[in-house]
Amino acid sequence: MIRLFVGLGNPGPDYEATRHNAGFWWLDALAAQLGTRLVPERSYQALAARVNRLGGPVWLLQPMTFMNRSGVSVATLARFFKIEPAQILVVHDELDIQPGQAKLKFGGSAAGHNGLKDIHAMLGTLDFWRLRLGIGHPGVKAEVVNYVLKKPSAEHRDAIARASEQSLNAVEAMLDGKMDQALAIVHAGPQRPKPPRPVTSPPTVKPPDSEELP
Numbered sequence: 001m002i003r004l005f006v007g008l009g010n011p012g013p014d015y016e017a018t019r020h021n022a023g024f025w026w027l028d029a030l031a032a033q034l035g036t037r038l039v040p041e042r043s044y045q046a047l048a049a050r051v052n053r054l055g056g057p058v059w060l061l062q063p064m065t066f067m068n069r070s071g072v073s074v075a076t077l078a079r080f081f082k083i084e085p086a087q088i089l090v091v092h093d094e095l096d097i098q099p100g101q102a103k104l105k106f107g108g109s110a111a112g113h114n115g116l117k118d119i120h121a122m123l124g125t126l127d128f129w130r131l132r133l134g135i136g137h138p139g140v141k142a143e144v145v146n147y148v149l150k151k152p153s154a155e156h157r158d159a160i161a162r163a164s165e166q167s168l169n170a171v172e173a174m175l176d177g178k179m180d181q182a183l184a185i186v187h188a189g190p191q192r193p194k195p196p197r198p199v200t201s202p203p204t205v206k207p208p209d210s211e212e213l214p
Helices: 019-034 067-080 115-124 139-146 154-168 173-175 179-187
Strands: 003-009 039-041 047-053 058-063 090-096 102-106 130-132
Touching: 003 019, 003 067, 019 058, 019 090, 019 130, 019 139, 019 154, 019 173, 039 090, 058 067, 067 090, 067 102, 067 115, 102 154, 102 179, 115 139, 130 154, 154 179, 173 179
Parallel strands: 003 058, 003 090, 090 130
Antiparallel strands: 039 047, 047 058, 102 130
16 A cells, blocks of 8 residues: 655746646645645655554655755655655656656666665655656757746647546555556546447338328
8 A cells, every 4th residue: 555645846936837746736736635744854854644444544745856866865854754665656757758647667677766865865766656757758859948938838738737636546456455446547548438328210101191180
């Protein structure tokens, strides 16, 4: 089961609406879904919230250390509450996935993402869950830094929001430890619209013959 949900981003109004903060957007939506509020926690250098459930407390975390030092907050909270890496879900922006798509996976490389690299360094393992929210790629490697630190278009922001909404439907399965079910929910394609019902014409009434008229 997931006991710690981590959204990655950069603190401050200058970064709030940028692509690199997609993880923050997701965690804000999760807090609203669970009926809680993120508050400053100096001990973890983060905004955090605790949700008490029958299976035990669940934590929500937004590191306020900037992206490349995200691991400090994650490791500090996880070690204090004895949360195993496999019980952590890190939500982050993903260049290699198009806006409107999300991918859930366990383990794997950091793939150049500075937030994941620091979490790896601080936890000492890559064996934690990740939810990758697609933001698309600028097409040129030299433009990546500038791209992730800019606002997405309205179309892309809406697409990211839709993918986030679908993945949030998997949270209950994650909390229950049903990760196969969570994977199916996150990776399910958009529902196809139902085909319109065929329009049936009213039966044709044959006019009476003149001989039948009274």
